[in-house]
Amino acid sequence: MQVESRIERIEETQPERAAGSFRCPIEDLLDDLHERLGRLDDGGLPTYIPELADVDPSLFGIAVATVDGAVYEAGDSRVGFTLQSVSKPLTYALALDVLGAEAVGTRIGVEPSGDAFNSIALAPETGIPSNAMVNAGAIAASSLVAGAAPFAAVLDAYGGFAGRGLEVDEAVFESERATGHRNRAIAHLLRTFGVIGDPDVAVERYFRQCAVLVDCRDLALVGATLANGGVHPLTGAAAVRPEVVRQVLSVMASCGMYDGAGAWMSAVGLPAKSGVSGGILAVLPGRLAVACYSPLLDGHGNSVRGAAVCRELSERFGLHLVRPGERQASPIRSAVDLTAVRSKRVRTLEEREALAELGSRAVVVELQGDLGFEAVEQLNRLVRAAGRLEALVLDLGRVARIDPGGHVLLGELVASLRDAAVDVRLAGLGTVPDGASLTASLGGASSTDLAVEACETTLVERAGIGTPVTETELAEHPFLARLTELDRAAVIRHLVPRRYAAGATIARQGARADDLFVVTRGLVNVVDDSEPDAPRRAATVPAGGVFGEIGIALGGRRTATVLADTDVDVHVLDRRGLAALRQGHPRAYAAVLEELLTGLALTATRLDREVAALTAG
Ligand code: DON
16 A cells, blocks of 8 residues: 555655655655755845845745656745746747757857846957846847747746746736846847847846746756756656757856856756745756755855755765766676577577587677767677677667767678678667667667577578478477387377468467477467567477477466467377377377477576576676
8 A cells, every 4th residue: 555655656746745654765855954954044035126025034945856757845845936037047948949059149158257147247259148047148038039939938838847837926027127227227238239129028028037936846847857858757748959958057057056156066066047036946967956945045146045955965965967987887788699698489409509609609789878989889899809700689779869979880880890791780779769760770670589580590501501491291300300110100199280371370378278389381480469569579480399388288378379470380289198198108208208308498598598698797
């Protein structure tokens, strides 16, 4: 019950207080921060916007949201406050998204100014605002967006970041409109230098966006959306494009905390934005966001308690963007050769012997994480160290991202290996973002298993073994070949021949399993289709092979469906036939058991080796 309620809680991302003895350490942590840092009472309320001077200075809320949409809260996390300057990165994002970085770049720079947020100045070299985080740049961004969209669209876009519809606090808006002469001066300066059009329209829009109401939970989700490349973790909707997010977070990192930005970046190390109402948002890209609200401000206009929360979380949990000496997980998850792993295709004795001898010349490499410079560099080293290589399978199913440079570099490595007659096969790209473009340029198998099978075939062919048998006489079938003539004849008397056309179902998953199938013509596929959308090949058995060993040994239900891949001839021994053989011809019965045992032992050995190879080191 408790487990269930936890799961629901994560799904709803509405952390209620933990029930009974099961406490949540994250909530405890935030409660503790709230309790201790709530005792800080330095700083003061802003007085230049009268409505903001009129709030309870003891208010203090904290929320943390992850990129997968869990939200943890403490204190006054549901008390509303106006965004003020925290709106600046959002409008800047909107301007970049709608007008593009180039057009925006002609009006707003990306350099830290080192000045206070409300400085009445433009960058001397360019004549445009230094960046979009100071008021001059933010008013310019509001003006740019005003030329392209009504304010309702801005509010909608903000709602896209928060994941719910937002509103303007009219009282705060009016309060700033009545007193915001300094911002009007900035707007007129911008007008004088031709950065914006109508200064009144620009400040009106700017005051309105500053007065948008949020709470800490909203703000944490705004941050999680930025951390998540612009996609809201709960709604799944894209608020802006990932390139926009990169630029916005970069400018937040260098300019978000105004004249305290350098100290903030070196101590806390998170792109952040503060607002004069006491809100603060810090974003750790790809991971999480921290949002706080506490109205007492330091000399730079940043919330004293909010900044302290961010600083402590960053220090204690190593959230700083710069992580000296830290290494990423290896991009190579595993690398095993074909002496250790095999496809699900049942091979003849001759083929098995060839693979045992030559298997070390074919390697299956599983890559993970980013497919970029390091992945290709390590792969390159691995194939060079492998010595003589005939075949290479690259399983990319766990690659999270393919970067364009990595794509090119991998293409070059694959081309050079193929030039050197190495059979290179890619697999697992179906679920990888942008995997289709790699499949288009380098080819790709639908599964690693099929790629491994193809490489086995390459090795077998290069070993000079002819095309595999598609037909065998029953008497010469390997399953019976080692029996004496008398025993063989006794067994054959209990075998019932059956014929299937290509595509026919030979046995169905879930049906009773008590037959052993001896294949004398064609090819059958054993498919686990318990997940109909992702059928998985359990084995491919050619003429000369058998299947159903587990069924005849244990009875029960079939765990896989068996399909005729080509026209197929099989000879079936059922449990009744086996019992009759035991009765009438114990020696033949013992010989059959011995064959079954050998087959099962070979399978067990292969699986054992595979597990050991894949879990090693
Ligand atoms: O323009 C102003 O002065 C306010 N509407 C916003 C300034 C602000 O939030 C500065 N941040 N700490």
